Amino acid sequence: MDIFLFIDALGWDVVGSSGYLGDILPFRREATMQFGYSCSAIPTILSGARPAEHGHLGLFEYAPDRSPFKRVAAFMRLLRPKSLWNRGRVRGWLSRAVKRFLGFTGYFQLYQMTAEKLPYMDYCEKRNLFVPGGMEAVANLADELRRAGISHHISDWHLGDERNLEIGIAKAKAGVDFIFLYTAELDALRHDNATPDAFAKVEEKLAWYRERILRLVEAAKSSGKPWTLTVFSDHGMTPLTKTVDLKSAVEATGLVFGRDYGACYDSTLFRVHYLVPGAKEKIRKALAPFAGDGHWLDENEERRHGIWRADRCFGDELFLVNPGVQIVPSDMGLKPLKGMHGFDPDDIHSKAAIMSTKPLPDWVHGVYDYFRLMKESIDSMAGCR
Numbered sequence: 001m002d003i004f005l006f007i008d009a010l011g012w013d014v015v016g017s018s019g020y021l022g023d024i025l026p027f028r029r030e031a032t033m034q035f036g037y038s039c040s041a042i043p044t045i046l047s048g049a050r051p052a053e054h055g056h057l058g059l060f061e062y063a064p065d066r067s068p069f070k071r072v073a074a075f076m077r078l079l080r081p082k083s084l085w086n087r088g089r090v091r092g093w094l095s096r097a098v099k100r101f102l103g104f105t106g107y108f109q110l111y112q113m114t115a116e117k118l119p120y121m122d123y124c125e126k127r128n129l130f131v132p133g134g135m136e137a138v139a140n141l142a143d144e145l146r147r148a149g150i151s152h153h154i155s156d157w158h159l160g161d162e163r164n165l166e167i168g169i170a171k172a173k174a175g176v177d178f179i180f181l182y183t184a185e186l187d188a189l190r191h192d193n194a195t196p197d198a199f200a201k202v203e204e205k206l207a208w209y210r211e212r213i214l215r216l217v218e219a220a221k222s223s224g225k226p227w228t229l230t231v232f233s234d235h236g237m238t239p240l241t242k243t244v245d246l247k248s249a250v251e252a253t254g255l256v257f258g259r260d261y262g263a264c265y266d267s268t269l270f271r272v273h274y275l276v277p278g279a280k281e282k283i284r285k286a287l288a289p290f291a292g293d294g295h296w297l298d299e300n301e302e303r304r305h306g307i308w309r310a311d312r313c314f315g316d317e318l319f320l321v322n323p324g325v326q327i328v329p330s331d332m333g334l335k336p337l338k339g340m341h342g343f344d345p346d347d348i349h350s351k352a353a354i355m356s357t358k359p360l361p362d363w364v365h366g367v368y369d370y371f372r373l374m375k376e377s378i379d380s381m382a383g384c385r
Helices: 012-018 038-047 070-076 082-086 088-102 141-148 161-173 185-192 196-222 246-251 279-290 299-304 367-383
Strands: 002-007 027-031 060-062 121-123 152-154 178-183 228-232 242-244 261-265 269-274 294-296 317-321 325-327 352-356
Touching: 002 161, 002 196, 002 367, 012 027, 012 352, 027 367, 038 141, 038 367, 060 261, 070 088, 141 152, 141 367, 152 161, 161 178, 161 196, 178 367, 185 196, 196 228, 228 367, 246 261, 246 279, 269 279, 279 317, 317 325
Parallel strands: 002 178, 002 228, 152 178, 242 325
Antiparallel strands: 027 352, 060 121, 228 352, 261 269, 269 317, 294 317
16 A cells, blocks of 8 residues: 655745654655646656646636636626725635536636736646646556555545545545545744744644654554555745835836737746747846846756746746745735745746655655656556556
């Protein structure tokens, strides 16, 4: 029995110096995060492919020719006054309504994407990534498990940490061959508690995970089968240092969104498409004052991060802010969070962590290597049948 537990945002910044779970999982190292956010890391973990292959970088993508949101945007424009849009409950209600209307089964939130911009946008996670066929471009973990024909369990991401770990403990006790558990609550907690004075709340959650992991280990032992446990994460969390308003700078150029340029403003990344001659020069000039806060990625960086595509679907150019800086306002929010990820993968706060009861292969260096580790486990068990 091989158990893999994915704890979102359990970064090396938490694990490395504290020795967290060292008595249970002695084999450990930092891992390079996948460039991007959870919406790019999770597909990479579930497939072994990089964003250049699976197509998931930011949740929204400027793609007016294939936008599914045109009718939805017309409905949203009826909302008046506009202040309603900035209320969390309204955004949550709209997100659920839009998801049902469009038949999306994956994670979906409108965040701060406006009705005016929606008709120009596509969305990367229309389908549930955790089920067979969930990643149209590449095979995923569920596809591999179905092919192998071994007994297995994959967490339902709709459920909370408590329920997913309860189910995992039961599956381990029953001796299920392959168990993949997903927990997401630490990520939200760290976004809101990224400073040292707030770390007690994070430590409380870590203690909660430890207690459940001990129960998971006892359940695996009680099954009577040989077992291993590997815990990994996708990234750490970088405390906020400052904010930059790139959106106002771009809009001050007089260029018209959808006619002259298209853009997505992520929390740490500005992705822009140039639609007319001269737009590049104007936008480059507008962002020149922010040269100390970030930089434009070159092709070598994009290739190294696994995000370079010849079709430039992620943007003709991408501007990444420095660790600690947040783009505010953005399509993700109108206010900064106390902690954020999505910076340069080499930043000390960005590093993910992997820990195991068994020695880790030398080739496990990054989040993108986790899938191979799981696939080798699946193939080994399938070969023993």
